[in-house]
Amino acid sequence: MVNVYPPSEDTHLLMRAAIAEARPDDSVIEIGCGSGMISESLAGRVRSIVATDINPHAVKATASLGIPAVRADLFHGISYKFDLILFNPPYLPAEDALDSEDDKWLSAALDGGADGREVIARFLKGVKDVMSPRGRILLLISSLTGPEEVMELAQASGLTTEIVARERYFFEELYVLKLRSSV
Ligand SMILES: C[S@@+](CC[C@H](N)C(=O)[O-])C[C@H]1O[C@@H](n2cnc3c(N)ncnc32)[C@H](O)[C@@H]1O
Secondary structure (H helix, E strand, O other), X not given: XXXXXXXXXXXXXXXXXXHHHOOOOOEXXXXXXXXXXXXXXXXXXXXXXXXXEOOXXXXXXXXXXXXXXXXXXXXXXXXXXXXXXXXXXXXXXXXXXXOOOOOHHHHHHHEOOOOXXXXXXXXXXXXXXHEEEEEEEEEEEEHHHOHHHHHHHHHHOOEEEEEEEEEEOOOOEEEEEEEEEOO
């Protein structure tokens, strides 16, 4: 049984993009921190970093690295506004994601609902509430998530979209989208 998503290609792609994007005076939040590897790589490079995950095992793993981490559904209960928001979400359509009672938390890490965009859609709808005026978002998605549809959802939430990193793998291409407020 795997309780915490093991760092994978997607983790590394988002981590590299985050390191390239981060500024020393940024306040950063990582949503869905998993093992905490991305947050740990930014600590010391930015003014502050905190993390959330819906999975209590992930919160514990990240806190053990010295990163302030709380259990939350996305950013619910957080009223602060951040300069950089990172999210490697569950982005696979349910049929491509693992579906096992034994691996409940791994399922939660991968399963993005019927179209792969259920968690992403909720994230995009509310994220501006925790975004500072100079805020940027780095969001990892896959070709299986429907990149065009994700970009349409982001634009409908008042965000501009730009692909800042991409990498092709055996059965999918991964993208890092950079989103900013369009107003
Ligand atoms: C693909 S994993 C990424 C983990 C880690 N950031 C990495 O890149 O290795 C997705 C993570 O999002 C978390 N997650 C899923 N739904 C969430 C939600 N609604 N709110 C917060 N975290 C969530 C999962 O528990 C999992 O740790």
